[in-house]
Amino acid sequence: MRKKNGIELNEGVLTNSMNTDTKEFKELQLFLSDKVSALNDKQRLSIELLALQIKIEDYLNSNEKESELISVGDFLRLYLEKLNIKQNKLAQYIGLKPSNFSKILSGSRRVNFELSFILSRIFQLDPKTWMLIQVKNEYLEMEKQKGDSFKHYSLEDLVRTKM
């Protein structure tokens, strides 16, 4: 954090409400449009990477009961689309046959730790990210399909049971 210049907050309200129905606001939009246009490719890439990282973070932190399932493949497709990378190019780069990579995208093949490390390295994420998405989704699936069938298990029952 930069050094403060001595201005001390003495009241809690830090902003004025912005009226969006004014000529001045239209000018602000134009001003920011120019700023957006001036972004270079590296800056645009950085914005997309952070936006996707936030999307994953929010998914992992979302309420499990309410969240709609987003697969590892769904997230990977988003990366490919937003960063304009061909599926086969990524597959070759990480040493996978395109057919095997397709299976990961479709969910018929699981991500392992090695692949999670590699993909996280490429997309600048925590190495555990892809495994966490996978575990969350597998948990949600299990909960949905068989959650009720485990209810009869309990420590009390185990202690009581004679074998």
Add this chain to the structure above:
Amino acid sequence: MLIMDLVEIAPNNTGQEGKRYSYAAGCLIAFACRESFKLETNYKGFLTFESKTKLIEWYIENYYAQIAMGQKMFIEPEDGKKLIETYLKRG
């Protein structure tokens, strides 16, 4: 674009004496920056707001904000990212 329309922190987080939390304002501004990255428009990552007149310099010095026009200010994506790292990923 994402407009930070009203930011208010509790009285016990302001002033020098007896301040309860030092990072309340920073966390709120960083949260707004983080939300701006969820936009699916050209303005993704840009945060705008209208500062109180006397806080313009405070925003510039502490939160990388820049003046767009008058009291209208903005925080660029790269600077928003720094604020997210500083205030929302504190260990």
